[in-house]
Amino acid sequence: MTDEQRADPIAQAHGELSLARVALADGDLPHTAGHVAGAIALAPGLPEVHELLAALAARAGDEGAIALFPVEQPAFIGNVVARAHLQGRHDPIGGLRMLAQATRFDPAQPWADVSWVRALEPRRLDPEHLARLFVAAMSGLGDPAEPAVARANEVYLDLARRACTAHPGNALLHGAAAGLARRFTAIAPGALAEAVRWGGHGYRLRPDKLTAVWYAYALKADGKLDQALQVMHQAWQAQPDEVDLCADMANWLAEAGRLDEALDLLDAAIRRAPDYDCAVHTAARLRFRRDGDVRHLVALVDFLREHPVNSHEHTDLDAACHGRPWLSSVDRPAESVINLLHQIPRDNRAMKGTATVSALEVPSALRVVHRELPGLTLTIEGDPPPDMVQPQRPGGRVLWHYSGLRAAPAVPPPDRQSLELLRGVAWPRWANPVAAYDRALPLGQLPADELVALLVHPPAGTDPRLPDGVWERAAQAFACLGLLHCEELRAGVEPGDTTRSRELLTGIAFGIEDWTTEAAVFGLVVAAWLDPACRGEVREAVGRRFVAAMQQSRHRVVTIRESLATLALATPDMIPEVATLARDLLSRADEPEAPRRAPAPPQPPRKRRWFGRR
Known part of the structure; x- marks a missing residue:
């Protein structure tokens, strides 16, 4: 078989069928079945597959043929589909259920689009069974389904049309058919009108929660939001304990920009069922969306800690944090030397050159530049600001020593194993602060001195797609989260007590101004998200560090100022x-910022000078 044939599933299926025919001629039925299953997994709609499956059934008998396709876990998809087609001869609903399982597994394949399904007479099938089949099939399609997925599964819509005609008096069937039909708008524009019609008919036949939801979702998809809300309200009035209806309505209202109405509904649901997780999660996300106050998300984290068993997995916390610096990612560096570095292609960074900056910038940023541009001679103008080259408070952990305008690490490099561990854990993005803390758990095995060393000597990044400086800042942030887990610092104290870790992080936060300042503050913020008992202490430390940066920015540039502001707003119960x-x-x-002169962008080579002076 050529490489082109190997890449073509139809050609591969024909290869499997050729082997199956040889095995069938030899009377080797198990090998025949194995090759037929392989072919059907590759090309489920190929007519030759079904011809050979029928020949195998004729040789082995229906029951014998079914036994040749075992579905023990983990089941092979080809066995499941082949068995479904064989079972469908005498038990259509049973066969269809297995095909629906295949559809959920891989909805892009036309598993059910075969002649016996197209020829089914719905009048002889139980409408309740058909309704459950449609529910099972629609769950994997998407809402609405992508065009390719819709085309592969249009056979279910065809069956639903025939089933609704055959069973005009079954409410559950019409509701489920409405839920199915609205998935097919990409290939059948009239499917949405069918969904509204079927949903409305089912609701009128039996106005209960299920039929109301299917009808309301069809109305909403058709752009009739107020009608959909009316149907849902009626269902909730009839069944006040079904507070999940409120969560659905609230999400719809939020999508339409009607946040106040959405939150009024959720408040009513929470009053009815204070522990109902869907309402609590949705309300926290929407309140944060309305006013940006992080206390809503922290309250959700507290709720999660007190209610660990949920009805299902929620993504509201992740959605609220998404795209926000320090809530879902490390903040980008703001130093002019890093902006300069962005302008130099990575394959040109071995060249020699000179550049001048008008003021001192933080040590971690300068170390990144010197590592990336080893041939650069960087001149820093001006005098070293005393409040930049000395710790903000005495007594903290010293990470850097300044000699004039040059900073040198005050701690030795970490072990290679520590560098590799951090490299495997750190990443610039995370779902939410608690998820970042959980991801940092392996770093807790390192001694505190090693984690501090990683702050000053972070491992070099390996992903060229990341902007300069972002990886190093992420590594520093995770090293600080590692300090919250540090087994050495937590030895002999109650589980969850991070007092010693916070003392160390606070000392770093009030040490020499650097990216490590932001990383330490981030660690303190995460500690406060996790432990209500330390929130007052963290609020005080983070607030004072930000205010100090604001005061210093009156007479010089403080590149970490905006990042500290973002961290202050991420701190629970921050001082108003x-x-x-x-x-x-x-x-x-x-x-405009306080005046400073940024490095000039690279100029065309002239006597091998790659950086001009302004």
Whole structure:
């Protein structure tokens, strides 16, 4: 078989069928079945597959042929589908259920689009069984289904049309058919009108929760939101304990920008069932969306800690944090030397050159530049600001020593194993702060000194897609989360007690100004998300560190100022005046900064000088 044939599933299926015919001629039925299953998994609609499956059934008998396709776990999809077709001869609903399982597993394949399904007479099938079949089939299609998926599964819509005609008095069937039909709008524009018609008919036949939901979803998909809400309200009034109806309505209202109405509904649901997780999760996300106050998300984390068993997996916390610095990712660096580095192609960074910056910038940023541009001679103008080259408070962990304008690490490099461990754990993005903390768990096995060393000597990144400096900042953030897990610091204390870790992080946060400052503050913020008992202490530390940066920015550039503002707003129960100061700062993103001269962009080579001076 050529490479082209190997890439073509039809050609591969024909190869399997050729082997199956040889095995069948030899009377080797198990090998015949194995090759037929392989062919049907590759090309479920190929007529020759079904011809050979019929020949195998004629040789072995229906029951004998079914036994040749075992479905013990883990089941092979080809065995499941072949068995479904054989079973469908005498038990159509049983066969269809197995085909629906295959559809959920891989909805892009036309598992059910075969002649016996197209020829089924729904009048002789139980309508309740058909309804459950449609529910099973629609769950994997998408809402609505992508065009290719819809085309592969249009046979279910065809069966639903015939079933509704055959059983006009069955409410459950019509409701389920409505749920199915709205998935097919990409290939059948009239399917949405059918969904509304079937859903409305089912609801009128039997106005209960199920038929109401199917009808309401069809109305919403058809752009009739207020009608859909009316149907859902009626269903909730009839069954006040079904508070999940409120969560659905609230999401619809939020999508339409009607947040106040959505939250009123959720408040009513929570009053009815305070522990109902869907309402609590949705309400937290929508409240945060409305006012940006992180206390809603922290309250959700508290709820999760107190109610660990949920009805199903929720993504509201992740959705609320998504795309927000420090809530779902490390904040990007703001230093001018990193902006310069962005302008230099990675394959040109071995060249020698010179550049000048108008003011001192933080040590971690300068170390990244010197590592990436080893031939660069960087000149820093001005005098070293005293509040930048000395710790903000005495007594903390010293990470850097300054000699004039040059900073040197004050801690030795970590072991190679520690570097590899951090490299395998750290990443610039995470779902939410608690998820980042959980991801950092393996780092807890390292001694505190090793984790501190990783802050100053983070491993080099290996992903060229990441902007310069982002990986190093992520590694530093995870090293600080590792300090929260550090077994050495937590020895002899109650489980969950991070007092020693927080003392170390606070010392780093008030040490020499650096990216490590932000990383340490992030670690403190995460500790406060996890432990209500330390929130007052963390609020005080983070608030004071941000205010100090604001005061210093009156007479010099503080590149980590905006990042600290973001972290202040991520801190539970932040002092209102400090939160207002942080919001005002971040809202003035276009306001000119204190004067400073950035490095000039690279100029065309002239006597091998790759960086000009301004």
